Amino acid sequence: MLSITNLVKRYGKQNAVDDITFELGGGEVVGLLGPNGAGKSTTMKCIVGLLRKTSGEIIIGGHDHLSVAAKRLFSYIPETPYVYDLLTVREHLQFIAQAYDVKDWKGKAQDLLDLYELDDKADKLGRDLSKGMRQKVSICCALLPDPQVLFFDEPMIGLDPKAIKNTRQVFRDLKNQGKTILVSTHLIDSVESIADRIMILKSGKIIGNDTIANLKTQMMQSEASTLEDLFLELTKDEGN
Numbered sequence: 001m002l003s004i005t006n007l008v009k010r011y012g013k014q015n016a017v018d019d020i021t022f023e024l025g026g027g028e029v030v031g032l033l034g035p036n037g038a039g040k041s042t043t044m045k046c047i048v049g050l051l052r053k054t055s056g057e058i059i060i061g062g063h064d065h066l067s068v069a070a071k072r073l074f075s076y077i078p079e080t081p082y083v084y085d086l087l088t089v090r091e092h093l094q095f096i097a098q099a100y101d102v103k104d105w106k107g108k109a110q111d112l113l114d115l116y117e118l119d120d121k122a123d124k125l126g127r128d129l130s131k132g133m134r135q136k137v138s139i140c141c142a143l144l145p146d147p148q149v150l151f152f153d154e155p156m157i158g159l160d161p162k163a164i165k166n167t168r169q170v171f172r173d174l175k176n177q178g179k180t181i182l183v184s185t186h187l188i189d190s191v192e193s194i195a196d197r198i199m200i201l202k203s204g205k206i207i208g209n210d211t212i213a214n215l216k217t218q219m220m221q222s223e224a225s226t227l228e229d230l231f232l233e234l235t236k237d238e239g240n
C-alpha cells in the first residue's frame with residue numbers, strides 16, 4: 001500500500017532522511033520510532049507531499065504520492081495541528097466532508113464529536129481552541145473521509161488521558177477495518193499493543209525494522225526488560 005525507495009531529504013548539507021527504503025502492506029500497522037531529530041516528521045511530511053523530497057520514490061496504493069489518486073487514499077495528522085481561525089469545529093468537518101465528498105457526513109461527524117467530547121465546542125472558532133482541542137479536531141477531520149491509509153505524527157502529544165484512551169481504541173478499530181497505518185512516536189508503549197511492526201529511525205537511517213514478536217524475543221536475549229529499554233539500547237549514541 002505504501003512503498004518508499006531510496007528516500008533522501010537534505011537540508012543544506014544534512015541528510016535529515018538518509019536513503020531509506022521500506023514498504024507497508026495493506027492492513028499493516030507500523031510504528032515509526034526514533035529519538036528527537038531522527039527524521040520521523042521529515043519522512044512523514046515527504047510522504048504526504050508537504051516537503052519536497054531530495055530524491056527517491058514514494059508510491060501510495062500504486063500511485064505517485066503527489067497524484068490526486070494517491071491523495072484520495074490517505075489522511076495525515078500532523079505533529080502540530082493546524083486549524084482554520086475563522087471556521088468553527090463543525091465547519092471544519094463540513095469543509096472536509098465537502099472536499100472529500102463524504103456521504104451522510106453529519107451523522108459521522110456527530111459520532112466523532114461525541115467520541116472526542118467536542119460536541120459542546122462545535123460552534124467555537126478554530127482560533128479559540130486549546131492545543132489539545134485543535135489536535136482532536138485534526139484527528140476528527142482525518143477520520144471523517146474514512147481513508148484507506150493514515151499517517152499519524154505523534155498523535156498522543158497534547159491529548160488528555162481520555163482522548164489518548166479513545167485514540168488507542170480508534171487505532172484498534174481502524175486496524176480491525178483493515179486500514180494501513182504509519183504512526184510516529186517517541187513512546188513505544190503507545191503503539192506496542194496495536195503495531196504489527198516497529199521501524200526504528202536514527203540520524204535519518206532505519207536501524208531496526210521488525211515485528212513486535214521478534215523485538216520481544218530480542219529483548220529477552222538482551223539486558224532489556226521492556227521494549228522501551230530495548231529501544232533506548234538500540235538508539236543510544238556510541239560512547240554513552
Ligand SMILES: Nc1ncnc2c1ncn2[C@@H]1O[C@H](COP(=O)(O)OP(=O)(O)OP(=O)(O)O)[C@@H](O)[C@H]1O
Pocket residue numbers: 011016034035036037038039040041042043186
Ligand atoms: N526546516 C528545517 N531546516 C533545517 N533542518 C531541519 C528542518 N526541519 C528539520 N530539520 C532537521 O532534520 C532532522 C530531522 O528532524 P525531524 O523533525 O524530522 O525529526 P523527528 O524525528 O521528527 O524529531 P522529533 O521527535 O523531535 O519531532 C533534525 O536534525 C532537524 O534539526
